[in-house]
Amino acid sequence: MLEELKREAYEANVALPRHGLINLTFGNASAVDRAKGIFAIKPSGVDYAALTADDMVLVDFDGKRVEGKLNPSSDTPTHRRLLLAWPQLGGVVHTHSSHATAFAQAGRAIPIFGTTHADYFAGDIPVTRKMTLQEIAAAYEWETGNVIVERFAAGKLDPLDFPAVLVNRHAPFTWAATVAKAVEVAVAVECIAQMALMSLQLEPTLAPIEDELLQKHFKRKHGAGAYYGQTLAG
Amino acid sequence: MLEELKREAYEANVALPRHGLINLTFGNASAVDRAKGIFAIKPSGVDYAALTADDMVLVDFDGKRVEGKLNPSSDTPTHRRLLLAWPQLGGVVHTHSSHATAFAQAGRAIPIFGTTHADYFAGDIPVTRKMTLQEIAAAYEWETGNVIVERFAAGKLDPLDFPAVLVNRHAPFTWAATVAKAVEVAVAVECIAQMALMSLQLEPTLAPIEDELLQKHFKRKHGAGAYYGQTLAG
Amino acid sequence: MLEELKREAYEANVALPRHGLINLTFGNASAVDRAKGIFAIKPSGVDYAALTADDMVLVDFDGKRVEGKLNPSSDTPTHRRLLLAWPQLGGVVHTHSSHATAFAQAGRAIPIFGTTHADYFAGDIPVTRKMTLQEIAAAYEWETGNVIVERFAAGKLDPLDFPAVLVNRHAPFTWAATVAKAVEVAVAVECIAQMALMSLQLEPTLAPIEDELLQKHFKRKHGAGAYYGQTLAG
Amino acid sequence: MLEELKREAYEANVALPRHGLINLTFGNASAVDRAKGIFAIKPSGVDYAALTADDMVLVDFDGKRVEGKLNPSSDTPTHRRLLLAWPQLGGVVHTHSSHATAFAQAGRAIPIFGTTHADYFAGDIPVTRKMTLQEIAAAYEWETGNVIVERFAAGKLDPLDFPAVLVNRHAPFTWAATVAKAVEVAVAVECIAQMALMSLQLEPTLAPIEDELLQKHFKRKHGAGAYYGQTLAG
Numbered sequence: 001m002l003e004e005l006k007r008e009a010y011e012a013n014v015a016l017p018r019h020g021l022i023n024l025t026f027g028n029a030s031a032v033d034r035a036k037g038i039f040a041i042k043p044s045g046v047d048y049a050a051l052t053a054d055d056m057v058l059v060d061f062d063g064k065r066v067e068g069k070l071n072p073s074s075d076t077p078t079h080r081r082l083l084l085a086w087p088q089l090g091g092v093v094h095t096h097s098s099h100a101t102a103f104a105q106a107g108r109a110i111p112i113f114g115t116t117h118a119d120y121f122a123g124d125i126p127v128t129r130k131m132t133l134q135e136i137a138a139a140y141e142w143e144t145g146n147v148i149v150e151r152f153a154a155g156k157l158d159p160l161d162f163p164a165v166l167v168n169r170h171a172p173f174t175w176a177a178t179v180a181k182a183v184e185v186a187v188a189v190e191c192i193a194q195m196a197l198m199s200l201q202l203e204p205t206l207a208p209i210e211d212e213l214l215q216k217h218f219k220r221k222h223g224a225g226a227y228y229g230q231t232l233a234g
Numbered sequence: 235m236l237e238e239l240k241r242e243a244y245e246a247n248v249a250l251p252r253h254g255l256i257n258l259t260f261g262n263a264s265a266v267d268r269a270k271g272i273f274a275i276k277p278s279g280v281d282y283a284a285l286t287a288d289d290m291v292l293v294d295f296d297g298k299r300v301e302g303k304l305n306p307s308s309d310t311p312t313h314r315r316l317l318l319a320w321p322q323l324g325g326v327v328h329t330h331s332s333h334a335t336a337f338a339q340a341g342r343a344i345p346i347f348g349t350t351h352a353d354y355f356a357g358d359i360p361v362t363r364k365m366t367l368q369e370i371a372a373a374y375e376w377e378t379g380n381v382i383v384e385r386f387a388a389g390k391l392d393p394l395d396f397p398a399v400l401v402n403r404h405a406p407f408t409w410a411a412t413v414a415k416a417v418e419v420a421v422a423v424e425c426i427a428q429m430a431l432m433s434l435q436l437e438p439t440l441a442p443i444e445d446e447l448l449q450k451h452f453k454r455k456h457g458a459g460a461y462y463g464q465t466l467a468g
Numbered sequence: 469m470l471e472e473l474k475r476e477a478y479e480a481n482v483a484l485p486r487h488g489l490i491n492l493t494f495g496n497a498s499a500v501d502r503a504k505g506i507f508a509i510k511p512s513g514v515d516y517a518a519l520t521a522d523d524m525v526l527v528d529f530d531g532k533r534v535e536g537k538l539n540p541s542s543d544t545p546t547h548r549r550l551l552l553a554w555p556q557l558g559g560v561v562h563t564h565s566s567h568a569t570a571f572a573q574a575g576r577a578i579p580i581f582g583t584t585h586a587d588y589f590a591g592d593i594p595v596t597r598k599m600t601l602q603e604i605a606a607a608y609e610w611e612t613g614n615v616i617v618e619r620f621a622a623g624k625l626d627p628l629d630f631p632a633v634l635v636n637r638h639a640p641f642t643w644a645a646t647v648a649k650a651v652e653v654a655v656a657v658e659c660i661a662q663m664a665l666m667s668l669q670l671e672p673t674l675a676p677i678e679d680e681l682l683q684k685h686f687k688r689k690h691g692a693g694a695y696y697g698q699t700l701a702g
Numbered sequence: 703m704l705e706e707l708k709r710e711a712y713e714a715n716v717a718l719p720r721h722g723l724i725n726l727t728f729g730n731a732s733a734v735d736r737a738k739g740i741f742a743i744k745p746s747g748v749d750y751a752a753l754t755a756d757d758m759v760l761v762d763f764d765g766k767r768v769e770g771k772l773n774p775s776s777d778t779p780t781h782r783r784l785l786l787a788w789p790q791l792g793g794v795v796h797t798h799s800s801h802a803t804a805f806a807q808a809g810r811a812i813p814i815f816g817t818t819h820a821d822y823f824a825g826d827i828p829v830t831r832k833m834t835l836q837e838i839a840a841a842y843e844w845e846t847g848n849v850i851v852e853r854f855a856a857g858k859l860d861p862l863d864f865p866a867v868l869v870n871r872h873a874p875f876t877w878a879a880t881v882a883k884a885v886e887v888a889v890a891v892e893c894i895a896q897m898a899l900m901s902l903q904l905e906p907t908l909a910p911i912e913d914e915l916l917q918k919h920f921k922r923k924h925g926a927g928a929y930y931g932q933t934l935a936g
Binding site for chain 3: 815816817818821886889890893896897898900901903904905908911912914915918922929930931932
Binding site: 074 | 581582583584587652655656659662663664666667669670671674677678680681684688695696697698
């Protein structure tokens with residue numbers, strides 16, 4: 001069942017190492033069918049080279065495996081938490097891409113320094129607070145999703161205006177209306193993180209991009225007035 | 235019409251990701267036919283892997299699309315502004331290559347530290363001033379071209395002696411007598427930016443290259459006395 | 469004899485340059501057959517591109533070559549020392565991978581800053597003390613193994629909880645229950661070193677990961693309670 | 703004539719971009735036939751992808767082109783100066799590899815921090831003094847060779863114990879008994895430069911490797927007592 005959904009999740013997963021975002025088995029992608037209340041996700045710890053579309057595991061919104069012989073990704077509860085919180089999401093991607101993870105390890109948001117960043121995000125890429133002993137000890141991966149959702153609620157951030165987060169001490173998660181777009185955001189996050197790190201080498205106290213330029217670039221690509229690309233523009 | 239021009243623009247565009255200068259769809263190249271007053275440019279937001287020579291959009295000097303079903307690059311007015319300002323240009327290239335963009339985000343010119351840089355540029359790679367609220371709100375991409383032209387006029391810089399610029403908070407543009415050469419300059423800019431960043435790590439207050447060595451290398455490759463390569467030398 | 473063992477050692481050796489861990493001939497891998505008391509190791513100074521499984525040299529635990537026309541790796545006594553000290557090892561890998569070696573040259577352990585590191589190590593990746601004049605002058609490669617073993621004894625470190633070391637001024641060694649897993653650890657070490665270096669650029673005094681998060685990630689993948697992957701989890 | 707020599711020079715030249723040491727046309731290699739007093743060198747400014755063995759230019763020790771339709775590399779007088787000064791050389795390689803060039807631009811020797819460096823060099827990779835106005839204005843490329851030779855004479859450095867130099871503000875040159883080995887040294891120099899830059903990030907005042915360890919590693923690979931590899935060891 002849901003061959004198309006499994007194919008979509010599979011394509012997203014194998015795109016991650018091809019874009020240089022994944023070392024070893026550090027990462028996973030999921031795609032959701034909202035009507036059926038089911039998402040497809042990578043099996044845990046399986047080598048990307050050996051992966052097939054058939055290996056994708058189907059999981060429902062209660063976290064029950066509804067199809068697939070393999071264990072789903074250990075990060076499945078984090079994906080589920082985000083998909084439940086934000087109905088506008090069609091897919092979630094998790095990587096340990098090097099430059100973005102360096103910011104996450106340092107507990108630092110990625111500051112918005114230029115138009116490349118503003119093409120994808122309406123501001124800094126946020127970082128979560130650290131997790132408590134209780135959160136780590138209990139349902140760790142579910143609680144990881146909770147601290148993400150808490151961060152967005154506290155900052156009144158729209159998840160499609162800020163389609164990524166850094167989990168403190170951990171690594172980035174990205175999302176979008178489709179999982180293919182969430183992969184694109186994951187590529188952008190890594191590239192943005194690398195450039196931010198180098199701009200900080202040049203100017204350790206560099207101020208963020210001016211707000212009017214941020215808004216201009218973000219709105220070139222998003223919302224009613226968008227005029228970038230072929231489908232958005234009139 | 236203008237099959238040759240579209241082919242030339244196409245070859246330049248697909249060379250950009252091959253040289254590692256482009257992530258996602260961040261970049262574009264244009265080639266101009268001066269006699270006909272028309273330039274060919276990449277369509278907006280189209281994936282490089284799917285691009286064909288036929289997809290190139292033909293635009294005239296008034297900014298009117300004269301051939302092509304797709305929307306031209308959203309940066310088309312910037313290309314047009316530069317091609318109008320500087321009749322010696324045969325093509326323009328725009329990338330968000332990582333190291334050069336790190337300098338642009340920091341609002342810093344790329345200082346000329348060595349002979350690699352001097353082989354392509356008669357001095358630092360300049361950076362524009364920041365754009366005003368009015369410039370951003372109005373014809374943003376055209377005004378981006380204007381601040382580039384203003385920077386060169388203010389500095390009395392010949393665009394073929396300084397075939398690139400960093401747009402403040404944005405990224406590099408390069409140009410040359412042909413678009414193929416503008417691609418070569420874009421490769422050089424990224425490589426020069428990376429080396430400058432590392433030299434600055436070693437010596438944060440490093441002085442620029444001595445003027446006599448700068449002139450020697452620049453003139454080995456440019457102008458009447460050039461003796462580098464096969465066609466320039468006697 | 470021992471065709472399977474030579475094949476295993478060969479596959480591990482050629483995986484090293486494929487993972488970008490080896491420049492030139494800087495590195496080697498060995499696989500051990502505990503029952504026979506013999507290990508297979510790369511021949512010294514042979515180009516990876518020219519290597520065949522048949523070139524692997526078989527050496528016994530006294531250091532005697534028991535099969536193979538070529539000289540074994542000059543680092544053979546270091547491998548032998550580790551295999552003798554720790555019976556739980558199935559293979560040893562040595563690389564000069566760039567980021568890890570940068571830490572080794574500086575005589576610095578790789579601090580544990582995030583969950584990527586905690587997925588493989590129960591703490592910092594340790595560094596040995598410097599070797600004495602006597603150790604360098606005498607059986608240098610054997611003594612290299614000795615300072616590694618000394619470091620683990622002094623720190624009461626279990627080699628499977630800390631499956632790598634940085635030899636001071638030199639480079640990393642990794643190991644595991646199989647040589648294929650030791651290659652995987654070598655990939656992880658390089659990736660962890662790169663991220664640590666960047667996190668230190670952002671926060672020069674960054675504290676290590678909180679212990680509860682460290683333990684959570686390490687135990688997700690190791691020991692009786694592990695639930696990552698397909699074979700570890702119930 | 704000298705088909706074998708041209709083939710050898712050609713193979714060395716095309717190996718440079720394959721090893722990631724060359725951007726655009728920044729670099730060249732030469733191979734010498736001492737008996738005939740002739741060396742083969744890359745033609746100037748020719749794209750590596752288009753290069754053939756037949757394109758190699760034959761030049762004698764007086765600098766006269768004795769075969770080949772194309773202009774030899776503009777750096778030919780530097781190669782010639784080194785080949786004349788040091789009869790033990792079989793080939794010379796010049797690159798603008800990024801990390802090594804970053805040191806050259808900063809006028810800094812590459813400090814010897816670890817055993818990777820000591821496997822190839824008996825100490826720091828030296829840097830030349832800056833060239834004078836007169837040297838730059840006159841026979842610039844020949845004088846480039848002169849400042850290299852002067853640096854080695856002043857430091858009493860044996861060119862086979864120190865098979866590379868950084869030309870101040872410019873880039874590295876390497877050499878060896880064969881041009882193939884000079885390519886290998888060029889790979890090592892770039893890798894060593896990258897690791898030194900990162901070790902300096904970790905420890906800005908890092909001391910050089912202890913002399914006994916330096917000597918041990920250098921002599922494992924060089925001279926009468928060498929025991930690394932297949933041909934050197936007994």
